[in-house]
Amino acid sequence: MPNVEGKKTEDVLSQFIENETKGMSSSTINREEVNMDTQIENMVYGREFFAVDPNSLPAGIFYKPGTKISIKGATVADVQEYSVVDNANIVDVTEKMNMILSRCVRFTHPNGMQGTYKDVKDNDRLSLIFMIRELTFQKGNNLAKKMSCEHCGHEFKIEFRATNSQYSKRTFKHIEMEEELKEFFNPQTKTVDLDVNNKSWKLTPPTIGLQEIFFNDLKTKVQISNINPNVSFLKVIPFTLWDRNKISDDGIKAKEKEYKEMDMDTFQTLNYVVDKMKFGVDGLEDKCPICGGEVHSDMSFPGGASNIFVISSPLGGLKKK
Numbered sequence: 001m002p003n004v005e006g007k008k009t010e011d012v013l014s015q016f017i018e019n020e021t022k023g024m025s026s027s028t029i030n031r032e033e034v035n036m037d038t039q040i041e042n043m044v045y046g047r048e049f050f051a052v053d054p055n056s057l058p059a060g061i062f063y064k065p066g067t068k069i070s071i072k073g074a075t076v077a078d079v080q081e082y083s084v085v086d087n088a089n090i091v092d093v094t095e096k097m098n099m100i101l102s103r104c105v106r107f108t109h110p111n112g113m114q115g116t117y118k119d120v121k122d123n124d125r126l127s128l129i130f131m132i133r134e135l136t137f138q139k140g141n142n143l144a145k146k147m148s149c150e151h152c153g154h155e156f157k158i159e160f161r162a163t164n165s166q167y168s169k170r171t172f173k174h175i176e177m178e179e180e181l182k183e184f185f186n187p188q189t190k191t192v193d194l195d196v197n198n199k200s201w202k203l204t205p206p207t208i209g210l211q212e213i214f215f216n217d218l219k220t221k222v223q224i225s226n227i228n229p230n231v232s233f234l235k236v237i238p239f240t241l242w243d244r245n246k247i248s249d250d251g252i253k254a255k256e257k258e259y260k261e262m263d264m265d266t267f268q269t270l271n272y273v274v275d276k277m278k279f280g281v282d283g284l285e286d287k288c289p290i291c292g293g294e295v296h297s298d299m300s301f302p303g304g305a306s307n308i309f310v311i312s313s314p315l316g317g318l319k320k321k
């Protein structure tokens, strides 16, 4: 368990949410290398929602059958608000992404009840952001970064594509569930079921809503009360709250107590399994256009997270007078 004493608030918060935004703020790639053929006029002004197949998301198998997720393109107002994102501040990046999701995602539970983006699995945040981006800028404006083929040396650009289309394949490589874990997957409740020392546990990746509550709780503890946050608790416990998307302050206290009193076998097992449940986007993969060999890249993002919705060189699309 990492010792967080003496660390800045930012470090602690970063540690908690680094998974989803890994590499986004630390890219060394030059802005000029971003392939931006897009013109601002391509933006979608409509409010039409499109269905997303939950199975096309990294944590797709954890949604209950009948769950409906749909998205729409971001409006100019959404993009304006997003555009002031501080790339170096992972907390701000997360909050701005959630703002986009809150406006562009519609979630419907299997019983027909309307949910919100907070019901989406935290692991799917980045994929949905990119899907919304694809709807926002529809005409041939893909974000890409330069790379050279590891087989033939050919230099080309690999695109950031979260979805398959009739023209191109998804380049986002999802983290798959390992065989070892599949054995414990319960297809009825969509959870990983474990029995440790006569106690049953059901694990599922937490929702954005649940993570937000734990995240704010952590923020308060660090900033106001100056309490050392229990990062290990925050890593493991949200996965065990499989049937809920919120928790009260008292609920968190009760869970903290339970966590401290956990026996060694239980802790070791839960900690191990949670490490294996960090589903998300692992990197990019595509085929070399010359030799057809598979090429891979990490997710490091040209120009930082702001470039997802802010076009880096829009003047290219303007006509001179």
Ligand SMILES: [Zn+2]
Pocket: 149, 150, 151, 152, 153, 154, 288, 289, 290, 291, 292, 293
């Ligand atoms: Zn090649």
